[in-house]
Amino acid sequence: xxxxxxxxxxTPKTILVADDEDNIVRTIADRLEMTGYNVLTASDGEEALxxxxxxxxxxxxxxxxxxxxxGHGALEKLRxxxxxxHIPVIMLTAQSQADDxxxxxxxxxxxxxxxxxxxxxxxRKIEQVLAxxxxx
Amino acid sequence: MDSTIKxxxxxxxxxxxxxxxxxxxxxxxxxxxxxxCERLAQGVDSLESDRYDVVLVDxxxxxxxxxxxxxxxxxxxxxxxxxxxxxxxxxxxxxxxxQEGAQDYxxxxxxxxxxxxxxxxxxxxxxxxxxxxxxxxHEAEExxxxxxxxxxxxxxxxxxxxxxxxxxLSNFAAGIGGRLKGKHEQYVTMLDxxxxxxRALVEKLLNLSRLQAGKxxxxxxxxxxxxxxxxxxxxxxxxxDAKGVALEVEALGHLPEIDADGSLLLQVFTNxxxxxxxxxxxxxxxxxxxxxxxxxxxxAVVDTGxxxxxxNLKKVFEKFAQVNxxxxxxxxxxxxxxxxICKEIVDLHDGEIWVESVTAKGSTFQFTLPKKERAVxxxxxxxxxxxxxxxxx
Numbered sequence: 001x002x003x004x005x006x007x008x009x010x011t012p013k014t015i016l017v018a019d020d021e022d023n024i025v026r027t028i029a030d031r032l033e034m035t036g037y038n039v040l041t042a043s044d045g046e047e048a049l050x051x052x053x054x055x056x057x058x059x060x061x062x063x064x065x066x067x068x069x070x071g072h073g074a075l076e077k078l079r080x081x082x083x084x085x086h087i088p089v090i091m092l093t094a095q096s097q098a099d100d101x102x103x104x105x106x107x108x109x110x111x112x113x114x115x116x117x118x119x120x121x122x123x124r125k126i127e128q129v130l131a132x133x134x135x136x
Numbered sequence: 137m138d139s140t141i142k143x144x145x146x147x148x149x150x151x152x153x154x155x156x157x158x159x160x161x162x163x164x165x166x167x168x169x170x171x172x173c174e175r176l177a178q179g180v181d182s183l184e185s186d187r188y189d190v191v192l193v194d195x196x197x198x199x200x201x202x203x204x205x206x207x208x209x210x211x212x213x214x215x216x217x218x219x220x221x222x223x224x225x226x227x228x229x230x231x232x233x234x235q236e237g238a239q240d241y242x243x244x245x246x247x248x249x250x251x252x253x254x255x256x257x258x259x260x261x262x263x264x265x266x267x268x269x270x271x272x273x274h275e276a277e278e279x280x281x282x283x284x285x286x287x288x289x290x291x292x293x294x295x296x297x298x299x300x301x302x303x304x305l306s307n308f309a310a311g312i313g314g315r316l317k318g319k320h321e322q323y324v325t326m327l328d329x330x331x332x333x334x335r336a337l338v339e340k341l342l343n344l345s346r347l348q349a350g351k352x353x354x355x356x357x358x359x360x361x362x363x364x365x366x367x368x369x370x371x372x373x374x375x376x377d378a379k380g381v382a383l384e385v386e387a388l389g390h391l392p393e394i395d396a397d398g399s400l401l402l403q404v405f406t407n408x409x410x411x412x413x414x415x416x417x418x419x420x421x422x423x424x425x426x427x428x429x430x431x432x433x434x435x436a437v438v439d440t441g442x443x444x445x446x447x448n449l450k451k452v453f454e455k456f457a458q459v460n461x462x463x464x465x466x467x468x469x470x471x472x473x474x475x476x477i478c479k480e481i482v483d484l485h486d487g488e489i490w491v492e493s494v495t496a497k498g499s500t501f502q503f504t505l506p507k508k509e510r511a512v513x514x515x516x517x518x519x520x521x522x523x524x525x526x527x528x529x
Contacts, residue, residue, distance in 0.1 A: 021296055027303030034312050094295040116299040116335055119306040 013130055014038040014055065018048035018074070019063035019092060024115075028061065031119055032126075045069025049077055052084045059130060061122075062109075064093040064100070072103060079108045088129045092117070140167040141256065144186070146179035146193040146209070147172060147221065152244050156192060156221070162249030166257075176200040176208055183212040190256050194221045194244075195233075203236060210237045217263035219255055221247075239263055284345045291341045298338065302331050340473045347480040352400075354484055359396040361433050361505065362387050365424050368405030372413060380418035383409070387426040394433055394507045400481045401505075407474040408437040408501045415499070416441035429504070432487070436502035443495040452491060453479040478503070 015037045019025045022043070029039040040055055042048040046068045052060060060078070064071035071091055078084045090111035091104045101112050110129050113122055143160070147153040153172055160168045171186070173179050176197045183191065191213055195205045209218055217239045222229070230241035239259035242252070305328050308316060316324055346352050365385055376383040405424070412422045420440040427434040444452065453475050482489040482503045493499035 021300065023300035024296070024303065027300050027307060030312055031303070031307050031310065034307075034310065094292045094299075115295045116302040116331075119303055119310075 012036055012038050013058040014040060015126065016040040016042060016048060016051055016055070016057040016060045018042040018045070018060065018066065018071075020044055020066045021063070024063075024092075028119070028122075031123070035123060037126075045071060045074035048074050049084075052078060052087060053081070056083070057087060058133070059126060060087055060089045061126075062089050062091050064091060064095065064104075072107065075104065075107045075109060086133075088133055090122075090125060090129065140169050141189045141260075142169045142187065143171070143256070144179065144182055144188045144191045145170055145172045146174075146176065146191065146197065148174045148194060148197045152194065152221070152223070155244060155247060156252070159247050159249045159252045163253035164249075166253060174198060176205055180208060180212040183209070183214075183216065188216050190259055191216055191218045192221055193218060194223075196223070203232065206233060206236055206238060215263065215267055217259040219259050284349055287341060288345045291338050291345075294334070294338050298331065298334055301327075302335070305331060337473075340477065344473050344477050344480065347477060347484075354397050354400065356395050356397055358393045359398040359401065360391070360393050361396070361401065361435065362391045362426055364398050364401045365405050365426060365435065368402055368409055369424060371402075371406055372409050375410065375413050376422065379413055379416075381413055381416050382421035383413075383424075384421075385424045385426070389428055391426055391428050391433060392507070394505055395509055396485055396505060397481075400484065404478045404481050404503065405435070405437070407478050411474060412437050412439035412441060412499070412501070415439065420498075432504045432506045434502065434504050436500050438498065438500045440498040443497055443499055444491065444493040445495055446493075449491055449493060453489065475501075 015032055017025050017028050017032070017039060018041070019028075020043050025041050025043070029041055032039050040051050040057055042051050044066045045062075048060065048062065048066075049069070051057070062071045062074060066074075069077075071093070075089055075091070078087065078089060088110040089108070090113065091109045092113050092115060093100065093104075094115045104112050111125050113125070145153060145156055147156065157170060157172075160170060171182060171188075173182055174197070176199050179191075179193065179197075182188075191209060193205065193209050195202050197205055200208060206218070206220065218237065219240045219242060220233045220238045221242055221244050223244055225243045225246075233241045239262055240255050242255055305324060307313070308324050309328075343352075362385070365387075369383060369385055373383065409422060409424065416422060416439045422440075423436075423438045425434075425436040425438060452472070454472070478501075479489050482505070485505050486508070487503050487505045489501070489503040491499055491501045
C-alpha cells in the first residue's frame with residue numbers, strides 16, 4: 001500500500017497499536033498508514049511489551065481491557081523499563097469511569113480516549129504528542 | 137402458637153430468673169422450653185450452638201453491662217427476637233433498647249404470666265415481619281443493582297463494535313479504498329448518522345446509570361442559571377433553525393446566582409429544549425422562561441408542539457418511558473432516557489420537575505431550584521464548608 005507522506009516528516013514515525021479487538025486494530029492501522037505512519041500491532045499487553053522493547057516505536061496506542069496483561073499493567077511496565085519509559089502512550093478504552101482516567105494519568109499516560117472515539121481527533125492527538133516529544 | 141417455644145434466658149440474678157420461670161409456667165395453652173445461663177459469654181455460645189425462638193436478656197450481667205450486652209446478643213442472635221429484662225423502669229433506656237434492635241423492654245418487677253406470654257408472642261411475630269421486610273428490601277436493592285450493572289455492562293460491550301464501525305466510516309470519509317459515489321456515499325452518510333445516534337444513546341445510558349448509582353461527582357458552586365440556559369439555547373440553536381422552530385429565552389427580572397452544578401443544569405436545559413424541538417412541528421415556537429420566585433428559581437421550557445396525553449404525564453420522567461408523543465406523526469424518536477436524567481439532576485438539587493401539557497397545543501416542562509446554601513460541598517471548598525455543616529446540624 002502506498003503512503004501519503006506529509007512534507008515535514010522526513011522519516012515516518014512508528015506507532016504500535018495494541019488492542020485485542022482485531023477490527024479496531026485494523027481500522028486504526030489502515031488510517032495511520034494512510035496518514036504516513038509505520039504501524040506495528042499487538043493483540044495483548046505482553047505482546048505490546050515485547051514489540052515495544054524490540055522495535056522501539058515512537059508512540060503506543062494501548063487498549064485497557066486485554067488478555068494476559070491489561071493496559072494498566074502494560075503501562076506500568078513500560079514506565080519501569082529504561083528502554084521504554086520515554087515512549088508516549090495514549091490509552092484507548094471502553095470504560096470512562098473517572099478513577100480509570102485518573103489511574104492512567106497518574107501512571108504516566110499521555111492521553112486517554114473513550115471508545116467509540118473520533119479517529120480524526122485521535123490522529124490530531126497523536127501528532128500533538130509526537131510534536132511535543134520532538135521539542136522536549 | 138401451638139408448638140413448644142424455645143427460650144434462652146440470660147439472667148445473672150437467680151431470683152429474677154425464678155420470677156420469669158414462674159411467670160412462664162402460668163401462661164396457658166403454650167409450652168415453653170427454657171434454657172438459662174448467667175453470663176453473656178455462655179449466652180452467646182448457646183445462641184451460636186442452639187436454635188431458639190426468643191432470647192430474654194438482662195442487660196446487667198456479671199461479665200457485661202448495659203447496651204454493650206445488647207450489642208453482643210444482637211450480633212449472636214441473628215434472626216432471633218430479643219426481649220430485654222430490666223430491674224428499672226426507665227423510659228429513655230427502653231426506647232434506646234428498641235432502637236438498637238430489641239423487640240421489647242420489660243421491667244422484671246411488673247412481669248406476670250399474661251404480659252410475658254403476650255410479649256414473647258408479639259416479639260416473635262414482629263421479628264418475623266421485620267425479617268420478611270428486610271429480605272424483600274434486600275432483594276429489591278439487589279435486583280436494582282443487578283439491573284444497573286447489566287445496563288452498564290451492555291453499554292460497555294456495545295462500545296467495542298461501535299468503535300470499529302465508526303472507524304470504518306471515518307476511513308471511508310478519509311478516502312481509504314477510493315472515493316465514494318452516488319448511492320454508496322448516501323448509504324455511508326446514513327450509517328454515519330445511525331452510528332452517531334447509537335453513540336449518543338450509549339453515552340446517555342451510562343450517564344443515567346452513573347447518576348443513579350451516585351457515581352457522578354456533583355460540584356455545587358455559585359451558578360448563573362440564566363447564563364446556563366443561554367448556553368443550552370446556543371448549543372441547540374442549529375437544530376431549532378433547521379426545523380424551522382423559533383427559540384428564545386425570556387427571563388423575568390434579574391436572576392440571582394444560586395448554589396448549583398452548572399454543567400449538570402446545562403444537561404437539564406439541553407435535554408428539555410432538545411426534546412421540545414423534536415416534538416414541535418415547523419413554524420412552532422419554544423420559549424425558555426426563567427423567574428426568581430423568592431426561595432427558588434423557576435425554569436420552564438414551553439413548546440407549541442404535539443403535547444402529551446393526560447394519562448402519560450406522570451410517566452414521562454420514568455426511565456425508558458417514552459410515551460407515544462408522535463401518534464402517527466413523523467418518526468420523532470427518543471429513548472425516554474433524557475427526561476429520567478433531568479429528574480435525577482433536579483432531584484440532586486432538591487428541586488421539583490413536572491410537566492403540564494395540552495394535546496395538540498403544546499407542553500410545558502418546568503422545574504424549580506431552591507436557593508439554598510448547601511452544607512455538603514465538593515472537597516475543594518475548604519474549611520469554611522465544614523463550619524457551615526456544623527452550624528446546620
